[in-house]
Amino acid sequence: MRVFKRSIDLAATLFILLFSIGVSANSSSDEKEEGPVNTQEEVEGYILHHIKDSHDFHLFSYTNSEGERKHVGFPLPVIVWSSEGLVSFMSSKFHHDDSGEHIVEAGGTRFVKLHSKIYELESGAEEISFDEEHHPVNAHKVLDFSITKSVFGMLLIGILMLLWFGGLARQYKSKQIPTGFGRILEPLVIYVRDEIAKPNIGHKYRQFTGYLLTVFFFIWILNLLGLTPFGFNVTGQIAVTAALAIFTLVIYTFKGNKDYWEHMLWMPGVPVLIRPVLAVIELAGAFLIKPFSLLVRLFANISAGHIVVMSLIAILITMKSELTVFGSGLLSFVLSLFITLIELLVAFLQAYIFTMLSALFIGMAVAEHDHGHDHEEDDAEGVRADFI
Amino acid sequence: MEQLLNDFSPGLFVMQTLIMLVLIFIMAKYAWKPIMNSVEKREEGIKDALEAAEAAKKEMQNVTADSEKLLREAKVERDALLKEAREIKESIISEAKEQAQVEGDKMIKQAQATIESEKKAAVADIKAQVANLSVEIAEKVIKEELSDKGKQQKLVEDMLGDIKLN
Numbered sequence: 384m385r386v387f388k389r390s391i392d393l394a395a396t397l398f399i400l401l402f403s404i405g406v407s408a409n410s411s412s413d414e415k416e417e418g419p420v421n422t423q424e425e426v427e428g429y430i431l432h433h434i435k436d437s438h439d440f441h442l443f444s445y446t447n448s449e450g451e452r453k454h455v456g457f458p459l460p461v462i463v464w465s466s467e468g469l470v471s472f473m474s475s476k477f478h479h480d481d482s483g484e485h486i487v488e489a490g491g492t493r494f495v496k497l498h499s500k501i502y503e504l505e506s507g508a509e510e511i512s513f514d515e516e517h518h519p520v521n522a523h524k525v526l527d528f529s530i531t532k533s534v535f536g537m538l539l540i541g542i543l544m545l546l547w548f549g550g551l552a553r554q555y556k557s558k559q560i561p562t563g564f565g566r567i568l569e570p571l572v573i574y575v576r577d578e579i580a581k582p583n584i585g586h587k588y589r590q591f592t593g594y595l596l597t598v599f600f601f602i603w604i605l606n607l608l609g610l611t612p613f614g615f616n617v618t619g620q621i622a623v624t625a626a627l628a629i630f631t632l633v634i635y636t637f638k639g640n641k642d643y644w645e646h647m648l649w650m651p652g653v654p655v656l657i658r659p660v661l662a663v664i665e666l667a668g669a670f671l672i673k674p675f676s677l678l679v680r681l682f683a684n685i686s687a688g689h690i691v692v693m694s695l696i697a698i699l700i701t702m703k704s705e706l707t708v709f710g711s712g713l714l715s716f717v718l719s720l721f722i723t724l725i726e727l728l729v730a731f732l733q734a735y736i737f738t739m740l741s742a743l744f745i746g747m748a749v750a751e752h753d754h755g756h757d758h759e760e761d762d763a764e765g766v767r768a769d770f771i
Numbered sequence: 772m773e774q775l776l777n778d779f780s781p782g783l784f785v786m787q788t789l790i791m792l793v794l795i796f797i798m799a800k801y802a803w804k805p806i807m808n809s810v811e812k813r814e815e816g817i818k819d820a821l822e823a824a825e826a827a828k829k830e831m832q833n834v835t836a837d838s839e840k841l842l843r844e845a846k847v848e849r850d851a852l853l854k855e856a857r858e859i860k861e862s863i864i865s866e867a868k869e870q871a872q873v874e875g876d877k878m879i880k881q882a883q884a885t886i887e888s889e890k891k892a893a894v895a896d897i898k899a900q901v902a903n904l905s906v907e908i909a910e911k912v913i914k915e916e917l918s919d920k921g922k923q924q925k926l927v928e929d930m931l932g933d934i935k936l937n
Contacts, residue, residue, distance in 0.1 A: 463782075500780075527781075527782035529782065531783065531786075534783065534786045534790070541790060544802075545797060548798060548803070551806055555806065573810060589807070592803055593795055594795055596798070596803050601794065620780070620787075621775055621778055622783040622784035626791060627787075627791070630795075
């Protein structure tokens with residue numbers, strides 16, 4: 384217990400330290416005039432910008448008495464694989480520029496940030512230039528391993544999960560029934576085991592609980608984190624959901640048994656001529672449709688949720704002239720409160736669906752089919768027993 | 772679609788994959804495995820305890836049934852004993868009564884016999900005494916009678932007359 388408390392203290396201290404450094408570093412930064420977000424176009428741009436990943440942790444901006452625009456937040460490290468190899472610097476070097484104007488020289492090459500992406504300028508180029516469709520012509524994207532806001536969020540949640548569930552695990556050493564926060568966590572773990580893993584996978588569920596539990600709590604907590612005003616949108620990043628979906632794909636592909644492959648490649652019980660056609664469909668299902676449905680469902684639900692909540696909050700600004708400040712404020716408050724409550728449900732639901740479908744796909748891959756139909760009854764009994 | 776592909780960040784994908792791999796590994800080792808083991812152990816314990824309780828209940832029922840059976844048997848035995856005792860008592864009493872009767876009868880008979888013999892003896896005694904008295908009286912009378920000659924004659928004649936009559 385003492386170790387647990389001490390590690391929480393450590394994490395909190397680190398967090399505060401990082402935060403304070405960030406704030407102090409930013410408050411001195413000079414920044415060109417941007418002004419608050421007021422028009423509908425600006426709101427739309429702001430929302431679209433928000434649902435993307437960002438390279439610094441931005442909390443809020445304000446204009447001080449001297450008319451200077453101040454940003455409160457802290458920078459995050461940028462790590463990119465450029466033509467000169469791995470280069471890293473703090474994101475504060477971009478000075479909150481997102482239009483590619485501010486050039487950062489690091490590691491012998493030059494970078495700009497454009498729409499939350501880091502571009503490396505071609506050698507010799509002094510500033511970025513665009514074609515008619517606003518694509519940069521003299522710069523190219525780099526592999527961006529930065530600790531972006533999403534990565535930061537994931538690390539935070541990873542540490543949090545480790546503290547919470549590690550603490551719960553440690554509680555069992557001294558007592559049978561956990562106390563405190565563990566008493567809330569334990570039923571959730573049992574819920575995932577009994578309602579997701581066991582019914583979908585059957586008696587072989589045990590070896591997959593590690594993945595299913597991790598992915599469930601990871602997605603759920605990150606979804607909830609996305610509803611806080613810190614503005615994380617981790618599970619709304621397509622790269623994140625794609626990685627998660629590929630984890631599931633890898634697991635059910637490598638854990639799939641002979642039956643699974645036989646049913647996929649050479650379906651028994653159907654005319655031979657149809658078998659290759661079915662194999663194509665099955666292969667497409669297993670390697671494209673299943674992971675794609677997983678990744679798009681999560682990504683789209685969470686992104687849509689963020690867009691809706693922010694749009695409803697933006698009613699306060701966009702409908703001010705029609706409804707007065709009070710009217711638009713009330714409308715915005717009521718609607719966004721309602722949608723946020725639904726989003727709370729969606730946060731859980733999407734985590735549940737992702738985990739449940741992963742378990743289902745894994746269960747289909749490891750299920751033992753019975754072709755002899757001799758012990759059909761036994762099998763049914765077994766399945767029923769697994770469900771109970 | 773182009774927007775989606777543009778938004779897809781390979782770097783973030785790599786980072787997510789790495790973080791997830793590490794997280795799954797660490798969580799499985801330090802959290803899920805001990806939690807699962809403990810929960811399963813506890814569930815097993817609860818199941819065992821319930822089964823033990825059930826078994827104990829059954830045992831208890833058996834014991835109760837046994838004791839009831841014993842009690843019933845004891846009752847039956849007691850009743851039988853009591854009945855036997857009563858029978859014995861009755862038989863003893865009746866035997867005693869019979870014996871007493873027999874004894875009494877015997878004693879009464881003896882007493883009667885004794886009485887009879889005593890009576891006989893007494894009667895004989897009385898007879899003897901009466902006979903003696905009669906003889907003495909007769910002697911005295913005869914002595915009186917025979918003191919006078921006429922009278923003696925008369926007597927002899929009477930006697931002779933009687934004999935004739937006989």
